[in-house]
Amino acid sequence: MTFEADRAALVRTLERSGIKDRRVLEAIGRVPRERFMPEEQADRAYVDRAAPIGEGQTISQPYVVARMTELLAPRPTDHVLEVGGGSGYQAAVLAELVGDIVSVERHAALADAAATRLRELGYTNVRVVHDDASIGYAPEAPYDKILVTAAAPFIAHELVEQCKPDGRIVAPVGDREAQELVVRHGDGRIERAGGVKFVPLIGRAGWDR
Numbered sequence: 001m002t003f004e005a006d007r008a009a010l011v012r013t014l015e016r017s018g019i020k021d022r023r024v025l026e027a028i029g030r031v032p033r034e035r036f037m038p039e040e041q042a043d044r045a046y047v048d049r050a051a052p053i054g055e056g057q058t059i060s061q062p063y064v065v066a067r068m069t070e071l072l073a074p075r076p077t078d079h080v081l082e083v084g085g086g087s088g089y090q091a092a093v094l095a096e097l098v099g100d101i102v103s104v105e106r107h108a109a110l111a112d113a114a115a116t117r118l119r120e121l122g123y124t125n126v127r128v129v130h131d132d133a134s135i136g137y138a139p140e141a142p143y144d145k146i147l148v149t150a151a152a153p154f155i156a157h158e159l160v161e162q163c164k165p166d167g168r169i170v171a172p173v174g175d176r177e178a179q180e181l182v183v184r185h186g187d188g189r190i191e192r193a194g195g196v197k198f199v200p201l202i203g204r205a206g207w208d209r
Contacts, residue, residue, distance in 0.1 A: 003045060006045070007028075007029055007032070007033070008029060010048065011025050011026075011028055014028060014048075017048075017063055021069075024093075026096075028065070031089065033045040037051060037053070038053060038054070049061055053086060053110070055109060057107065059087045060149065060198070065093055066093075068090075068149070068181065069093055069097070069147075072168065075098065076097070076098065077098075077144075078145050079099055079140075080094055080099075080101045080102070080145045080146070080147065081101075081102050081136055081140070082094065082103040083136060083148040083150070083171075083201070084105065084149040085105035085110065085128055085149075086149065087114055088113075088114030088118050088126070091114070091118060091123070092126070098145070101126045102129060102143075104128075104129045104136070105130060106131065106132055106202060107130075115128035127140075135158040136156070136158050136162045138162060141161075141163075142163065144163075144164055145163075145167055146162065146168075146169040147170050149172075149198070150199055150202075151175075151179045151197075151201055152205075153173070153206065154173060155182070156205035159171075163186070168184060169183070170183050172196045176207065178197055180193075181194055181195075
């Protein structure tokens, strides 16, 4: 089964939905989302919906991936932290746009699978780490940009400390049922970018369970 036409159709859908950054759209068009889905769901890889990937986690809706990537304003030289790696799909999209990524995932099985998948696809600029993602990953700090891909009750001070003064953090912040995308700029300014719904961020700086 080939997916090139479906991938191109998804890019057109995202463009019609308001994604304006051509680099983000082109990155989405290059990443084989079907490789990040359970095999039995691969035929639905280019439907603009989230999907379960095991361990109670999901691969995000393509529009949300594109929107969060656009809000992050990625640059080719950026050193990026991804909080909550999941399947590795968001990391793959970012890998098309930035210098390198540290992707932290608390579920060992998902982290191992994502690392293998990304390596097989040739994404040598992504390092997957199995750890408590909620507190970031201090050994590789500071980061130019930080992307949180699970529902956080707040933006943890650990993440603020690990982000460069002129960097930015994009995160879904709220309660366990609904969140709002926020962009925290280096000067502390907060930009709000609409409602979303993510699985909870579990860990020391997130939810207990």
